[in-house]
Amino acid sequence: MMRVKRAAITVLLSILLVISLVAAVILMRTISSGYDIPDTEHVSYTDIPxxxxxxxxxxxxxxxxxxxxxxxxxxxxxxxxxxxxxxxxxxxxxxxxxxxxxxxxxxxxxxxxxxxxxxxxxxxxxxxxxxxxxxxxxxxxxxxxxxxxxxxxxxxxxxxxxxxxxxxxxxxxxxxxxxxxxxxxxxxxxxxxxxxxxxxxxxxxxxxxxxxxxxxxxxxxxxxxxxxxxxxxxxxxxxxxxxxxEKGYVSLELNVNKEGGHSSMPPRETTIGALSAAITNLKQQPMEGRFAGLVRETFQPLLPDLPFIYRMGLSNLWLFGGVIEERLGFIPHTNAALRTTIAPTMFHAGIKENILPQTAEAIINFRIHPNDSVREVLYYVQETIDNNKIEVRVLEGAREPxxxxxxxxxxxxxxxxxxxxxxxxxxxxxxxxxxxxxxxxxxxxxxxxxxxxxxxxxxxxxxxxxxxxxxxxxxxxxxxxxxxxxxxxxxxxxxxxxx
Ligand SMILES: [Zn+2]
Incomplete structure (x- = not known):
């Protein structure tokens, strides 16, 4: 009985030790993170007209x-x-x-x-x-x-x-x-x-x-x-x-053709329904964005001035990276720095309120992160919408990041x-x-x-x-x-x- 108790105490102590070590590492990294503004001599020109x-x-x-x-x-x-x-x-x-x-x-x-x-x-x-x-x-x-x-x-x-x-x-x-x-x-x-x-x-x-x-x-x-x-x-x-x-740029046209018909007997899948589902899928599963490389370097100098909780997160990405990526993903301008963005900009379908349209067409504008390419965007779109009845076409004016x-x-x-x-x-x-x-x-x-x-x-x-x-x-x-x-x-x- 004594032995079991002692073992339990040892386990507990070890857990406490690990927790305090982790806390110490987090704290150390938080405190030591910063950006030194070099001690540069200020230059001014007083004689500019x-x-x-x-x-x-x-x-x-x-x-x-x-x-x-x-x-x-x-x-x-x-x-x-x-x-x-x-x-x-x-x-x-x-x-x-x-x-x-x-x-x-x-x-x-x-x-x-x-x-x-x-x-x-x-x-x-x-x-x-x-x-x-x-x-x-x-x-x-x-x-x-x-x-x-x-x-x-x-x-x-x-x-x-x-x-x-x-x-x-x-x-x-x-x-x-x-x-x-x-x-x-x-x-x-x-x-x-x-x-x-x-x-x-x-x-x-x-x-x-x-x-x-x-x-x-x-x-x-x-x-x-x-x-x-x-x-x-x-x-x-x-x-x-x-x-x-600088980010790259591509607009994709998504096009779906189906039989039309009277809106009193709609089929299970309509053109508008198929296209809307595709766009919803894309919005719900955005391209991967990582808080790494350039975007991380951009934030580095800001660390000393950020509230403690942000500093802690940003200086301990090994632990909080996922949370940070999620939070920054919610703010439009930080999200745009993190990943390739998806913006559906045009949607055309239908001519009359009681006719099912035979075609529906949408244009989606992507701003491509340097980690991605036009090809990768195209591949991602086809994989994500997963509907071979939707044709995807690259519009003119695409350029790589x-x-x-x-x-x-x-x-x-x-x-x-x-x-x-x-x-x-x-x-x-x-x-x-x-x-x-x-x-x-x-x-x-x-x-x-x-x-x-x-x-x-x-x-x-x-x-x-x-x-x-x-x-x-x-x-x-x-x-x-x-x-x-x-x-x-x-x-x-x-x-x-x-x-
Ligand atoms: Zn300008």
Whole structure:
């Protein structure tokens, strides 16, 4: 009896020991997880002619350089006028850099470096904008095409996407030229004109030129991720994200044909029923998403600022990985970072309320995670719907996800360093860009594609991009100009310019 009791106590003690060991490991990992912001010296430029720069941005927003799928030529004169405006506003650039107009509207500048043996750098952005949705003009606090400067902001379509980007390039280059700066590396600057409708006439043509001329490009910097504030509830600290990858894209058409008939005697399976069941299956069994790789790296710097319970989960994925994946899967923007997303966007069937339709057709749009491919999406859909009466067709315009750019390249590290110099106290993390940029055309031109704009974005700003009341903070615009001055200094001269 004694022996049994003693054995029970030993077992109990061992269990307690294991539990406390596990708890200690969890706690240790939770406490030691963190991100050290390197002790970088803050760099600032006090002599940027800021008021003039803001005026020029305001002016840039007044051009209706609108891209629409239907009628590209409709705003042609606005594009011509914008090119003249850039010419007139930045005379020093026109004196010192070569300008080539690609395919009528895209401006490609070449800033010759002093060392032809070095590979070139490239900076890209776009000056076309999306239209203002009819019926929403009145909702704007200040009209969308007047470039109003008020309340500490410059307001207008393109203020965030992407005129502040390209205008801050121009300001930064002018600033450097005025001070006699000469890059060692040649710098190409492309101001594209049709990013909002796919970039086939602008960025694609520039990329083709680069390939044709066999120009060696060390890295390309483009619009992309911002300095995001409050990306999770309860999180005060901003984070600067460098987009090192971009999702792929495919739309699939699902089509089912059956005998029609009178709706008074419906068969067991109807066209609408079969198609709805297929879509329900897809929504209920999404493609696999794992909290690993890039998405995990994105979260790493946020750990110290997260509530204890989140920190514990995220630093102990060996135990809580499943729970974390499930939770993040519920929030649309984190779910999109985790996996290939499924969005049924069109559904057509039926012509009359008492006739069973003979055909039903749905279109589903997928944004493909770098872990997957167009083929894998197709295979997954066929397996999941498991109904050979439904035909699945890949629609035009599919593209694979981009390769993931390295986070240990000189270009990435230089950009990270520049962010720390201009935005002290802001951690930097690589991330996946969930929409598309013109960078997609450059995957053969360079392997270092860095999609980042030093724009401070809060959750309520997300709706302003392509939406109502787009605006950029005046102080933030000063940071953007400083950022690009520093980025050019850091990446085109000195020790770094050795690759
Ligand atoms: Zn854009």
């Amino acid at each position: 800021h008021d003039d720069a803001v005026q020029r941005l305001s002016h840039a927003l007044q051009y209706r350089t609108i891209s629409t799928q239907e009628d590209r030529e409709q705003h042609r004169h606005e594009f011509d006028a914008f090119i003249d405006f850039i010419r007139d506003s930045y005379p020093l650039i026109h004196e010192n850099l070569e300008l080539e107009i690609v395919n009528n509207y895209t401006m490609l500048f070449k800033w010759e470096g002093s060392r032809p043996d070095l590979s070139a750098a490239m900076m890209q952005g776009h000056y076309d904008v999306v239209p203002v949705e009819p019926g929403t003009f009145e909702d704007w606090t200040y009209p969308p095409f007047e470039g109003t400067i008020a309340d500490g902001f410059v307001w207008g379509r393109g203020a965030i996407d992407d005129k502040s980007g390209i205008m801050s390039y121009m300001e930064a280059i002018t600033y450097l030229l005025e001070r006699g700066f000469q890059p060692e590396r040649t710098v190409y600057i492309a101001l594209n004109h049709d990013e909002e409708v796919g970039g086939r006439q602008g960025a694609r043509k520039v990329a083709d030129l680069m390939l044709e001329r066999e120009i060696d490009i060390a890295f390309l910097t483009d619009e992309g991720m911002p300095v995001a504030e409050k990306i999770l509830e309860g999180l005060e600290h901003p984070i600067a994200m460098i987009g090192v990858a 981009s390769p993931v750019s390295s986070t240990s390249s000189v270009a990435y590290l230089d950009m990270k360093q520049t962010i720390h110099e201009i935005f002290p106290d802001v951690p930097v993390a690589p991330a996946m860009f969930l929409a598309a940029t013109d960078s997609r055309h450059f995957t053969e031109v360079t392997e270092n594609l860095l999609r980042f704009r030093p724009i401070r974005v809060r959750p309520d700003d997300r709706g302003r991009i392509h939406g109502t009341n787009e605006r950029i903070g005046i102080d933030n615009y000063a940071e953007m100009i400083a950022f690009y001055i520093r980025l050019i200094e850091n990446t085109t001269t000195g020790l770094q310019a050795t690759i």
